[in-house]
Amino acid sequence: MHEMSIVVSIVEIAEDEAKKVLAERISELELDIGTVSGIELDALNFAFESVKYKTMLKNAEIKINIIQAKSKCEDCSFEYKTDNVYNLCPKCNSYRTHIIQGKEMKVKSVTVD
Template sequence: MHELSIALGIVKIAEDETAKVNAAKVTKIELEIGVLSGIEIESLNFVWESVVQDTVLERAEKEITVIEGRGKCIDCNTEFDMENIYDCCPKCNSNFKGILKGKELKVKALEVI
């Protein structure tokens, strides 16, 4: 379960950023997580409460935006939606593709007081 270390990393980012602006706590955190990132959102939610306890994120509202996967076939240049990292091109069935989006894991915004 690597979501525990991811949650700890998010807490570290929030603590560093609040320290930069001399804020006491975070009221809202916005995350962007891609479907191809390998992160199980349910697992992240499961560990979240225990990880944020006694941190600047303890009472913060958490908002997660899921970024859909999108790839581009290297062989035929077709752009297509992806649900899994191993999806092949729907036009030519090639496995060679570039991933355009969907691997994101980003702290998009923090609201602090």
């Protein structure tokens, strides 16, 4: 389950942030997760629940912002919502499209006590 290794690195980032301000506990963690990031939210939540009791996130509330994926067409510059990494432009049918948003998996904010 690759979500477990993702959670371990998220916890490290959050704890580093908290230590910078000499905090002992993290009360809230906010994450941005794109719809084509490849992350299963259920698996992510499960992984958090299994590791957080031994970290500074023990009592933290985990907020997840879902970022809707968008693609851009290189031929006609059209931007559109998508749920697939590989997709055709709905306007001109070009396959030369790329994801401009929705692959992210990042720690947006860490709130400490």
